[in-house]
Amino acid sequence: MFPELDPVLNTPIRLAVISTLIKVKQADFSYLLEITEATQGNLSHQLKKLKEANYIEIEKGYKGNYPHTACKLTEQGREAFENYVDSIKKYLNL
Amino acid sequence: MDKAFDPNQSLQLISEILKKTQDSFSQNSFGFKLWGWLVSIASFITYVLISQTTVNQSYIAFPVCATIGIIASIWYYKKQRSISGTETYLNYYLNRMWLVLGFSFFLTVFISIQNDIQPFSYTLIIAGIGTTISGLTIKFRPLVMGGILFFLASASSVFISNELQPLLHGFAILAGYLVPGYLLSHQK
Numbered sequence: 556m557f558p559e560l561d562p563v564l565n566t567p568i569r570l571a572v573i574s575t576l577i578k579v580k581q582a583d584f585s586y587l588l589e590i591t592e593a594t595q596g597n598l599s600h601q602l603k604k605l606k607e608a609n610y611i612e613i614e615k616g617y618k619g620n621y622p623h624t625a626c627k628l629t630e631q632g633r634e635a636f637e638n639y640v641d642s643i644k645k646y647l648n649l
Numbered sequence: 650m651d652k653a654f655d656p657n658q659s660l661q662l663i664s665e666i667l668k669k670t671q672d673s674f675s676q677n678s679f680g681f682k683l684w685g686w687l688v689s690i691a692s693f694i695t696y697v698l699i700s701q702t703t704v705n706q707s708y709i710a711f712p713v714c715a716t717i718g719i720i721a722s723i724w725y726y727k728k729q730r731s732i733s734g735t736e737t738y739l740n741y742y743l744n745r746m747w748l749v750l751g752f753s754f755f756l757t758v759f760i761s762i763q764n765d766i767q768p769f770s771y772t773l774i775i776a777g778i779g780t781t782i783s784g785l786t787i788k789f790r791p792l793v794m795g796g797i798l799f800f801l802a803s804a805s806s807v808f809i810s811n812e813l814q815p816l817l818h819g820f821a822i823l824a825g826y827l828v829p830g831y832l833l834s835h836q837k
Contacts, residue, residue: 560656567654567662574666579737586735590669640663643656 560646563608564639568593568601573610573636576628584624602626610635670737676729677740677787680747681780681830683721685822687714692769692819700812711758743783750779767811769818773803780825791832795825 564570571591575582582590588598605611610632614625628636654662694710726744730736754775761768781796783789802821806814 560659565654565659567658570659570662571666574663575670578667578670579735580741582735590666639659643659646656647660 560642561635561639563604563610564635566601567591568597569605570639572598572601572605572626573628573632576611576626576632577636581625581627584626587626605632608632608635675834675836677743677783678830678834678836679725680722681792681826681833683725684718685826685830687718689819689822689827690714692815692822696812696815696819699815708758708762715755739786743786746782747779750775767806767814769814770803770806773799773806773818773821776822776825777803780829784829789829789833789836791829795829798825 564573568591571593572587575587575590579586584598584602587593587602588595591598593601602611602613606613608631609629612627612629614627616623616625691710691714695707698704698707698710754772757771757775758768761771777796777799779796780792780799784792784794784796799821802817802825806817809817
């Protein structure tokens with residue numbers, strides 16, 4: 556019996572965001588836009604869902620005169636990603 | 650918007666993203682080039698002051714170059730951070746390691762001068778530690794070679810006169826910092 560894949564992570568944009576945050580200490584909104592190739596609206600929506608699941612922290616502030624949004628992975632997010640990778644390995648017999 | 654996908658696609662996406670977020674090696678080269686020039690110039694000035702003059706403050710070039718280096722480093726890393734808004738864990742670790750080693754470098758020079766001994770054998774070991782670890786971590790062989798060169802230069806320094814030690818230090822920094830630094834700046 557295969558474990559069910561985490562529905563929060565099992566979508567392209569959200570998985571791309573978490574995969575990015577595994578590697579970088581902190582990523583801002585424009586960097587995540589570039590990496591995920593999502594639209595602004597879609598990325599905002601997906602970030603909100605990740606925040607609601609407590610997988611990421613979002614810090615909003617200003618850099619110079621411009622609004623700045625930075626995202627960080629939480630411990631819960633890291634564990635969820637590790638479990639997700641373990642699950643897909645089982646599915647793929649890796 | 651929330652379309653799910655299969656495990657194969659997940660794995661492919663994760664590996665694509667990890668490739669996209671690879672560290673920019675050329676970004677790491679700035680520190681090696683800046684400190685390579687400053688420390689080697691300070692070493693050569695010290696050599697000239699020790700061998701050709703009777704100046705008491707023969708190490709004066711080091712605090713002057715260090716001040717320039719600290720100001721330039723702070724300016725550069727603040728600028729980099731505001732441009733990219735992102736820092737990988739690897740760069741975070743390497744930057745902090747060099748910060749601690751840089752502090753150790755100045756403390757070593759200070760203690761050595763106070764004890765009236767040459768600091769160069771010890772500063773070369775510190776440079777060797779940082780350069781070798783950086784090279785091994787980012788898997789860049791010229792830096793590993795530079796680090797090994799520092800260790801060899803440090804061991805060799807005990808066999809030469811005090812007067813020649815800053816000269817050896819200067820050439821070791823040119824070869825161990827600057828050459829790998831420029832090679833690194835041409836990497837992606």
